Amino acid sequence: MISDDLRNYLTALLLVVGGLLPIVNPVGSAPMFLAMTHGADESTRATLALKVAVNSFVLIMGSLIFGAYVLKVFGLEVAVVQVAGGAVLCALGWNLLNSEPSAPVEAPVSVDSVILRAFYPLTLPLTVDPGAISVAITIGANHAHGVTRVVIGLFAGITGTAIIAASVWVAYRYAERIAQWLGHTRMMVVLRLSAFIVLCIGVEITWNGVKALASEVAFTPPTAPAPTAPPKSP
Numbered sequence: 709m710i711s712d713d714l715r716n717y718l719t720a721l722l723l724v725v726g727g728l729l730p731i732v733n734p735v736g737s738a739p740m741f742l743a744m745t746h747g748a749d750e751s752t753r754a755t756l757a758l759k760v761a762v763n764s765f766v767l768i769m770g771s772l773i774f775g776a777y778v779l780k781v782f783g784l785e786v787a788v789v790q791v792a793g794g795a796v797l798c799a800l801g802w803n804l805l806n807s808e809p810s811a812p813v814e815a816p817v818s819v820d821s822v823i824l825r826a827f828y829p830l831t832l833p834l835t836v837d838p839g840a841i842s843v844a845i846t847i848g849a850n851h852a853h854g855v856t857r858v859v860i861g862l863f864a865g866i867t868g869t870a871i872i873a874a875s876v877w878v879a880y881r882y883a884e885r886i887a888q889w890l891g892h893t894r895m896m897v898v899l900r901l902s903a904f905i906v907l908c909i910g911v912e913i914t915w916n917g918v919k920a921l922a923s924e925v926a927f928t929p930p931t932a933p934a935p936t937a938p939p940k941s942p
Contacts, residue, residue, distance in 0.1 A: 713860060720861050724868030727847060728768065731840045732872055734879035739899045740804055740834060740906065741880050742887055748822050750884060756826055757880035763831035765873035768844050772865050775845035786842045787924075790917030793838020794910045800829055801907030805900060834906075835876055839913045 741760075745753055779785065848865075887895045 713856065716857060717860050717864050720864035721868050723847060724772075724865055725871055727843050728840055728868070729872050729875065731837070731843060732764070732835060732876065734835070734872075734876040736902055736905065737834055738879045738883035738886070739895065739902045741830060742883050742895075743804060743807070743899050744825065744830060744834070745822055752822060753884060754881055756822060756830070757877050757883075759823065759826040760830050760835055760880060761873045761877035763827050764836050764876050765869050767831060767836045768840065768869045768872065769865065771841045771844035772848035772869070773862075774848075775841065776849040779845070785921075786845055787917040787920035789845075790838055790842055790913050791921070793833060793841065794912070794914030794917060797833045797837050797910030797913060798907055799910075800833060801903050801905075801910055804903035805907060837909065837913070839909065842913075 741757075742753075745756060748756065779789070890898065
């Protein structure tokens, strides 16, 4: 029979992995990872894949643990993050959708010239987009009661985020081999479709944020006017 602690751990683990892995979608982002690291050799892409995976782990864990507190400090809402981040994601998808096929590069690109892209835009918003951040903040905002439940939730979050980061590393590390198997023409088709999907996701995230902000404005009760003092008699 499964103990209560183990059951709570598995429930929290499935919540993190099931809620975030489909949004992160490393397999779907792998073609754009190749396009944005065009000219890099296999060792450079391997180094970059590891850095993106580590950055993804830190970003998701930070959103799970501190995301809600950071928004409170700056007086922001999740809907605002969705609108701003969705706009950035739309710009990324639009640029990739309209980019011309890159010409072959004879000389390999150095690690230093491409490593600057490890966090932006390869980690944010390509891998961990605003939708994943908002979901992570929502999951982390549901605080458990009791020290034991908090510790179990923390370990489940670390394990689930590690699984997501490992899937990112595997998908990006071996993306070039999959591209060679598909061929240039099929890979360009996959890239255009992936860029269009990213554009659609960005529009959806922005629209969800706009709807949330609009609903808050619509349901905000009007402020009652302050009572005025009666005029003084002469």
